[in-house]
Amino acid sequence: MKNSLRVLRAERDWSQAELADRLGVSRQTVNAIETDKYDPSLPLAFGIARLFDRLIEEIFDPESEPLERRRPA
Amino acid sequence: MTPIESTLAPRADRFEFTACGPTAKLSQQALRDVSLLYMGVVAIPLLVKLWTRAQTRPGLEPWTGSLLLAGALVAAGLVALLFWRLARRGDYWALFLGGGVAFLSFFRFDKAPLAAGTFLEKPLILIPLVPAALTIWAFLKMVLNTDELQRRILYQALTVGFGVTFAATLVYSVLEDLGLPHVSAVWWWGTLALSWVVGLAISSRRYR
Numbered sequence: 509m510k511n512s513l514r515v516l517r518a519e520r521d522w523s524q525a526e527l528a529d530r531l532g533v534s535r536q537t538v539n540a541i542e543t544d545k546y547d548p549s550l551p552l553a554f555g556i557a558r559l560f561d562r563l564i565e566e567i568f569d570p571e572s573e574p575l576e577r578r579r580p581a
Numbered sequence: 582m583t584p585i586e587s588t589l590a591p592r593a594d595r596f597e598f599t600a601c602g603p604t605a606k607l608s609q610q611a612l613r614d615v616s617l618l619y620m621g622v623v624a625i626p627l628l629v630k631l632w633t634r635a636q637t638r639p640g641l642e643p644w645t646g647s648l649l650l651a652g653a654l655v656a657a658g659l660v661a662l663l664f665w666r667l668a669r670r671g672d673y674w675a676l677f678l679g680g681g682v683a684f685l686s687f688f689r690f691d692k693a694p695l696a697a698g699t700f701l702e703k704p705l706i707l708i709p710l711v712p713a714a715l716t717i718w719a720f721l722k723m724v725l726n727t728d729e730l731q732r733r734i735l736y737q738a739l740t741v742g743f744g745v746t747f748a749a750t751l752v753y754s755v756l757e758d759l760g761l762p763h764v765s766a767v768w769w770w771g772t773l774a775l776s777w778v779v780g781l782a783i784s785s786r787r788y789r
Contacts, residue, residue, distance in 0.1 A: 549729050
């Protein structure tokens with residue numbers, strides 16, 4: 509699932525480690541979400557939305573293809 | 582800076598499953614405690630060994646044996662205290678490392694009992710179970726403290742580890758029947774650990 513986490517993080521001038529600290533997850537998790545390699549769970553997605561004061565669908569694009577169904581070109 | 586959601590794992594940033602295995606940062610305090618713990622677990626078998634030798638030497642002063650045994654008990658007390666300190670601080674990574682070191686120090690790979698022929702022979706064979714239990718408990722705590730991606734990586738790696746070990750044990754048991762040398766069960770533990778680390782490398786690479 510595509511998301512705008514990297515853009516939102518850059519707007520606040522936070523590093524991945526700083527965002528990870530605020531969310532209570534590892535830096536690797538933030539990086540995996542930003543690079544569309546991992547779709548977060550619902551509690552984590554809500555946590556991200558609350559942190560950036562946005563709706564979940566404003567951050568995560570539900571129209572993009574789910575990670576599990578994606579096939580290499 | 583506080584985590585915004587109570588549902589999210591606390592201190593998840595302190596522990597990660599990476600391509601090099603489980604890793605985390607050790608604080609100065611934890612490093613000091615683990616070093617002291619290591620010295621303690623090295624001292625215990627050494628003092629017990631000397632005490633065992635003293636039992637078979639009639640020429641030695643009687644207090645020598647008692648002194649060596651008291652030294653071993655003091656070292657055991659120090660080790661127990663350090664384990665308790667690490668557990669109380671919730672420093673599970675240090676506890677995991679300390680427990681592993683203690684287990685390997687007490688475990689007799691040469692199969693020779695530590696205090697052979699004395700009343701301590703049998704109890705000392707069971708001693709490695711204590712640090713083993715602490716290591717398992719610390720590992721479970723670490724898993725519970727990791728975030729969702731880390732747990733996914735761990736489960737994928739464990740699947741690889743168990744799958745490879747299952748296949749390897751089955752295949753090798755057939756090969757043994759065909760004449761290949763018998764392999765000790767300790768090696769299967771090594772196979773599981775190695776295939777788990779390989780699984781971690783593959784799994785964590787997917788999310789890098």
